[in-house]
Amino acid sequence: MASLWDDLENLADSPSSFTAKPGERGTIRPKAGFDAAEDVDALKDAIEGLGTKENILIDVLTQRSNAQRQLICEAYQEATGRTLLEDLKGDTDGNLQDLLVALITPPAAYDCHEVMKAMDGIGTDNSALIEIFASRSTQQIQALREVYLKETETQVTLRMREELSGQLSEALLLLAEGQRDESTTVDTEKAKEDAMALYEAGENKWGTDESKFIQILCQRSIPQLRQTFVEYKNISGKTLQQSIEGEMSGDLEELLVAIVKCVKNVPAYLAERLYHSMKGGGTDEATLNRIMVSRSEIDLLDIRAEFKKLYEYSLLSAIESDLSGDHGDCVKAICGGDD
Incomplete structure (x- = not known):
């Protein structure tokens, strides 16, 4: 199990999901010969008849791309005077409803709503926030921020400041602000310096300087971090993940390990x-x-x-x-x- 994460061979050259173009490695692709009106008829029939035909809802909404689903939503509202969202909420329930609603939501809005949900009510769902902010590209985070601002008229980072505290807050805010460097060129000397700084902040001292880990892991580019991981192992004999797991605990450990894993392999x-x-x-x-x-x-x-x-x-x-x-x-x- 651990061996996957310990292997740094060829890390610097392996492809990264942060740069994958949508559509290349997905399971859902645009439907050829797509006809929104035809799909609307099928959905209306599934929803308006006696009892809901869930299999039709599933078949239509899982076999179209998100862009096509947005066109279906527009056509549905024109045809019925109701939104597909209202009708799905009125006609389905539980986990199926959550899933169908997710499918008809534009990707940036869906990420945004998941972040809202993670901060709603008492306490926060830190694991959900960690997963979203560690695995999304800077562009995806930017898009999420724009939707949040549009829907709430406030910055997501302001809300996060209210909900989160300590070093977890510091690290998640850096990610949510989209502070990660986007450069694709790797500076090997800088990677060696950063690796040494991480070693000095953790393995090589009594106690841990977490802020150094946060600063480097939340701001360096993905290619730069990959090189840094290789240099770190050369210096310390351990992977950075092993060091973080040995030095830290709780939510901050979970976040930093998630970032390390996503840098390697989302x-x-x-x-x-x-x-x-x-x-x-x-x-x-x-x-x-x-x-x-x-x-x-x-x-x-x-x-x-x-x-x-x-x-x-x-x-x-x-x-x-x-x-x-x-x-x-x-x-x-x-x-x-x-x-």
Whole structure:
């Protein structure tokens, strides 16, 4: 299990999900010969008739790209005078409703709503915030911020300042402000300096200077960090992840390890998250739904491949043994094939 994360061979040259173009490694692609009016008729029939035909809702909404679903939403409102969102909420419930609503939400708005949900009510869902801000590109975070501002007339970072505290807050705010360097050129000398600074801030001193870890991990570019991880292992004999796990605890450890994993391999990080959402008694449907929908047009094929590598059975078989009913059918449809 650990060996995947300990292996730094070829890390500097391997492709990164942060630069993947949407549509290349997703399980959901635009439908050829797409006809919004035809889909609206099918959805109306599924919703207005006696009892809801969930299988039709699932079939239409999981086999169209998000851009196509937005066109369906517009056409649906023109045809019925109601929004598809209202009708889905009125006609379905529970996890299936959450999943169908997620599918008809534009990606940036969906990320934004998940961040809102994580901060609603008493306490915050730190794991959800960590997953979102660690695995999203700077462009995705920027888009999320714009939707948040438009919908609430306030900055997401202001809300985060109210909800979070301490070093977790400091680190998440850097990520949420989109402070990560976007450069693709790697400065090896700088990587050596940063690696030494991290070593001095952690392994090589009594106590840990967490702020140094936060500053470097939340602001350097992805290619630069990959080189830094290689240099760090040369200096300390351990991977940076091993050092963080040995030196820190709690939410800050979870966030910094998530960043390290995402710098190395976003799909593998999300495959682990999916595994833990289904492992043991009960299912964490919120995490499962969020990852399946948000990655369905980005890198879900890669997530499936990493899942199989890590656990020696397919993501589809994990879903089949963990979920049932319409919600299970909908998640399976997003997952696509078996591996």
